[in-house]
Amino acid sequence: MKRFWVGSIPFTFVLSTLIFSCQSEAEIEYQRYFIQGRNIYQTQCKNCHSENGEGLGELYPPLKEADYLRKNKTQLACTIHNGQQGLIVVNGKFYNQKMPSQTQLSPIEIAEVITYVTNSFGNKQGIYQVEKVNVDLGNCKE
Numbered sequence: 001m002k003r004f005w006v007g008s009i010p011f012t013f014v015l016s017t018l019i020f021s022c023q024s025e026a027e028i029e030y031q032r033y034f035i036q037g038r039n040i041y042q043t044q045c046k047n048c049h050s051e052n053g054e055g056l057g058e059l060y061p062p063l064k065e066a067d068y069l070r071k072n073k074t075q076l077a078c079t080i081h082n083g084q085q086g087l088i089v090v091n092g093k094f095y096n097q098k099m100p101s102q103t104q105l106s107p108i109e110i111a112e113v114i115t116y117v118t119n120s121f122g123n124k125q126g127i128y129q130v131e132k133v134n135v136d137l138g139n140c141k142e
């Protein structure tokens with residue numbers, strides 16, 4: 001029994017080191033997505049959705065604490081890549097304008113800007129990885 005405990009110390013050490021380094025790698029990846037995403041947001045989205053994600057009156061819907069982001073997780077890549085028009089409801093308010101397509105953005109840039117938007121302005125959805133962009137773009141509603 002004693003031997004078991006002594007022997008398990010290095011094992012526990014190795015295991016906790018592994019878990020720790022895994023977490024920090026994931027954290028680093030998340031930070032990278034987030035920071036790149038913020039740059040993209042500043043140049044491509046801020047003009048309409050505003051610096052703090054509040055949108056603009058009845059024209060541009062908010063991203064701030066937006067229930068739409070949670071309810072339409074798998075359609076966000078489509079909204080960005082293809083643009084969007086038609087009546088939508090965000091936080092109980094109606095919007096019906098045209099968002100132009102953002103075809104200049106590569107899949108990784110779409111993933112980064114989604115990660116930024118869904119983890120800023122009071123949202124907290126975690127990382128949205130590039131692999132999901134292609135899957136989600138294959139399932140766009142229109």
Ligand code: HEC
Nearest residue numbers: 044045048061062066068084085086088095096097098099
């Ligand atoms: C020219 C203005 C404009 C730009 C630039 C723009 N959007 Fe939009 N966006 C809109 C409009 C208008 C809508 C609402 C479309 C509708 O009525 O169906 C919208 C809707 C959305 C929605 C869904 C509704 C919501 O508020 O959650 C998301 C998410 C979104 N935009 C993200 C982005 C991101 C990310 C970028 C930058 C890559 C961006 N938009 C760039 C105008 C814009």
